[in-house]
Amino acid sequence: MVYTRKNQSSLSRAERRRFVDAVLKIKRSGEYDEFVRTHIDYYVSDGEHRLRVAHMTPSFLPWHRRFLLDFERALRRVDQGVTVPYWDWTKDRTPASSLWGEDLMGGTGRRGDRRVTTGPFARGNGWVVKEGVTDGDFLTRALGRPGDPLKLPTRQDVAWATAETVYDVSPWDSTSSRGFRNRLEGWTSGVGSERWRNHNRVHRWVGGHMLGGASVNDPVFWLHHAFVDLLWTRWQRLRPDSAPYLPARPPELGDSQFERIVARRQPMPPWRTTPQDMLSHKGIYKYAE
Template sequence: MYTRKNQRNLTPAEKRRLVDALLTLKRSGHYDEFVRMHHAFYVPDGDSRPRPAHMTPSFFPWHRRYLLEFESALQRIDPGVSIPYWDWTADDTPAASLWADDFMGGTGRVGDRQVMTGPFAYRNGNWRIDSRITDGRYLTRNLGRPSAPVSLPTADEVAGALSEPWYDMAPWDSTSRGGFRNAIEGWSASGAERWRNHNRVHRWVGGLMLGSTSPNDPVFWLHHAFIDLLWVRWQRARPAAGYLPSDPLPPSDPQSGRIFALHEPMPPWDEPPALLLDHSRHYRYE
């Protein structure tokens, strides 16, 4: 059992240990395997393949297992390391300590959006992007998108998602009009609220956080640790509301065979959502 801390409460030594573990994992080549995994399982809901990771009820349990696997890889390097979480409702500007030179580094420069500061800057020689679909070998960001500003989600917006009484609902994809899962994942049909919560954070960071290879930016893990914590909070507030769908969909349902019910094993681990509902076997949040 270990603790995931709010990143703003990390000591300088804890930040340094996490950064060192990330850089060691990167040098080993194992970090890029995690990036490729996310790309492989990022399947849009217009695709006929099974989609365990996004636009789907298994968004939360799939990413919980994904973070656990990544955390385990870091802990094989340094057993005292865990993934901190970034509460973007509070640390909501590029001036937040998250983006300091001793931690995640800052935004990208004008023009090519290349990150020039911090331990993951390409010019420091430690963070070459090798699993990007397009060209480009350096980490990019565009925090807040100044040319067409994007704001981070507010505490009130998160509270609205946490007030959802059901975990998810048909049609179990990006067009689901209710349910906690899509309220947090953040898909909407159109308009100013097209990108909500989780999705809007990816857009606010910009750069490599925009695509299916978003784990190329190490802030991905801190963002998704907070998404996981929000699931924990929703579960605690609604102990009688379980994962949906609880039973496999009938063959007549267009989503049959494409999404994962409570006891259907998710790739690549062949582990069902049912085994990932309780985080407390592994870690706690401060």
């Protein structure tokens, strides 16, 4: 049966509680930290000379679609009625948004150590960071980056990405000048805060643990990526005549991306799943838009 992912702003109080309870349960079992470790392991930059599947690569979108599905399935084993909500950061744009309420994500970090002290994912409520630990075992955030203010992406930023008629282009990394994937992922040649657009800018706006490979330590990661997944779905509907994923064939020997990215029908570690397998979620879930 097809289930529905809802905008977090439309969740009832009971739906919020059930989602949070399911997340806390898989955290207590240790399963949540396995998701954190997976993302750390596959957070490979394009400056590294090895296979990239999660970031700075064409498979950014299908890899995270599969990652989200695995997480959602874990939640639904706890409570069959739970799905991953999405955070539309073009609308819910301030730390006062319902997303950051005591009954969902909790608020920003306190001044100084950026420690989150409110909501269900505060250290005092049992949310202990175990993977990618740096200064402490507590969740950190700095919503809006107070020391150097940053604004969340706008509808115009999203339109800039969705205007692209091609999915991705060579050299298939963070320097690709065109392509929907790179514009949605948000790498640019700009300077300062203009270096980051869309997906990347949201990670920067949240700050704390949302910076870098250990970003899954913050459960808002899933709501953010559910919206990124929705934006990909919208682009697919808007561009039905465009190639749904590129490259179709692996780069050849001598190409700078040889064995560093996956083509449409190649597996994306840690799974045997290919980008082709993830081009549609029809029959699994839909979005309430």
